[in-house]
Amino acid sequence: MAVSVSAVVLLGIVVFVLIRGGYVRISHALACALLGFFLASTGAAPTITSAISTVTGWISSI
Incomplete structure (x- = not known):
């Protein structure tokens, strides 16, 4: 939830x-x-959400 709000802002x-x-x-x-x-x-919304979560997780691990 925090990631999506931050992305919207x-x-x-x-x-x-x-x-x-x-x-x-x-x-x-x-x-x-x-x-x-x-x-x-x-139906694409869960896939997009998953992709964004994966990318933000990858970025935060750097």
Whole structure:
């Protein structure tokens, strides 16, 4: 749970900086957010969560 909250905060900051810098339009950020929201309700969500957990575990062991 702590990893997913941290990832959401980090990605939120990245998106905010990209929008402020003019690299990403608000409509593009909204489309990405909706994609993530709908992807979370599919059968791919457990696989993605497992992959993220594996990567964060690998990074923390370095």
